[in-house]
Amino acid sequence: MTQIHKLNIPLNRVEGDLELQLDVQDGVVADVWSAGTMYRGFENILAGRGAMDGLVITPRICGICSTAHLTAASRALDRLSAASVPDNARRIRNLALMTEHIQSDIRHGFLLFAPDFANPIYKDQPWFDEAIRRYAPLKGSAAIETIRESKKILELVAILGGQWPHSSFMVPGGVVSMPSAGDLQTCAFLLENYHQWYQKAVLGCTLERWLDVKSLKDLDNWLDENDSQRNSEVGFFIQVARALGLDKVGRGWGNFISYGGLDLPAETSLSAASGQLIPAGFAAGTKVEAFDQAQIAEHVAHSWFNGYQGGKHPFDGVTHPYATGNEGERYSWAKAPRYRDLPAETGPLAEMVIAGHPLFTDLVEKGGPNVLVRQLARLTRPTTLLPAMKTWLAELAASPNDRFYNPPAALESGEGFGLTEATRGALGHWVKIEDGQITHYQIISPTSWNGSPRDSMDVRGPWEQALLGTTVRDPENPVEVGHVIRSFDACLVCTVHSLERGKMTYRLTV
């Protein structure tokens, strides 16, 4: 006889609240609804305010991705005002955003994702005691080191941007402060310390050795090469993830999107064909195509907003909250962003696939997107960022008297969009200004892409799709659902409540 469980899993996230509703049949997820349960209203708060107010208000959207929101807001105004951003300002902006990435990647990895390996459901696994030793909250070696190292490296943003989080040091045309030689020396010291720790603890090898891993076969060889690599955080993660079969769950649609980010200075020793360290693109599988922001549209057919047919581009989009009470049709306060009417996942794995990173291209071609590859991309993203950070810090130190700000044209009227890669993926701001006031503001965050509800064609969002087929051994402890959702780094701390046929049976703080 088929056993059907209906699980409601509320997920408290930084941008708002999120709840998953799952139909589980015979221990397997058969259908999923991802519901944003909180209307935040930032876009409507911005309407009618001064043209520059987005630089102060939008970094408050998120306590984790505030530099990314500041980046998107300032880039939108850069475009609107045809500002010319000097090279040193690009370096400062990039360094702050990259710091946000590399601290968040390890916090997510070892404070949010990996603690699931220490879930009591795995107590009989041979690696369980080691998982406890590494990841037990406030006790595990990786947990404590992550708190220490992420605290230290964030000082770099505070030095360059005045504070973290919620700083507002980027403005159209550049940045508002010039670091001293002493500031830059301190930044270089902090970065070098992080680099050394990351190599020793997370990789168990040098960045160069890791960047030589270009295929699944290389990865297996790297894992077998020595104890240092095998027992590193990445090495241990791969072994446990494979033991749990996480390379076979959480597949999703297999579409990827990156808005691109980290503009290269005009004069720099780094090079990139796209002019950005992280290229923009859309990919179906590993087939990458050029990105065109005009192809983005948001649907509201299943969202609690005043309805319109099909999708609307963010310049035309409206955000009029309207709770219909029709729970069967509309179920989320989040809209459903689509690219050419297709759902797409975003984040480090999408960045790697669209950049043509050989390892992740090979892994996705051989095994599709899955929990392991998504998380591996995040854990190792610092390997692609740290060398560029060092280069740009050195270039800043060598050009202290160059410009950090070029006055832009007056922000009177016009429209602009600012796109970047936040830590969790594609982030965009679209703004219209008339007579110096904001008349229209639309924001699409990475979690909006990954956690979107169904669209006008009733097509599921990325993690709704990724959860299908997931085995849930114990409805009272659905740790497998946590693995899949956390592989998207949903920018949340999840208090997971399983409701079995309307009765709360378990609460797991993760």
Place this chain on the structure above:
Amino acid sequence: MNRIICLGNPFVESDSLGPRVFAELSARGLPPGVELIDGGLAGLNLLRFLDDCQRVVLADVVLGAGEPFIMEASAGAGFSSVTAFGHSSGAGYLLGARFALGGPDIPQIFVIGAESSHPQVVREVAGLCLQVALHGRGAEVMA
């Protein structure tokens, strides 16, 4: 240097004690050697303010506290049932993280809390914060 960190959300009445204490102390002015921080909801990002000083006082709502009270934090005190990192981890996780990091320079850390944010309670907690920041243990007797 001694430091007072006020925690909470001014837009949520039941969590507004810390911000109200911050406003009260800002209006009173601070004696030399005491620094005042609006800690808001910054959670683990406040970790750096638990370094490089002799004494830290956290002002926050404590449910079930009744009268304003003072507690000295110490390693292993079990500050909170929330031991996992995240948005809901709060002051308990912050304190737990500071003691977990260890080191020889952990400041004396006190929590001063109350359940109510009534103006009289706010004034009382603000006074206690100042006394403890200046004099540490035994300040409640002086207050």
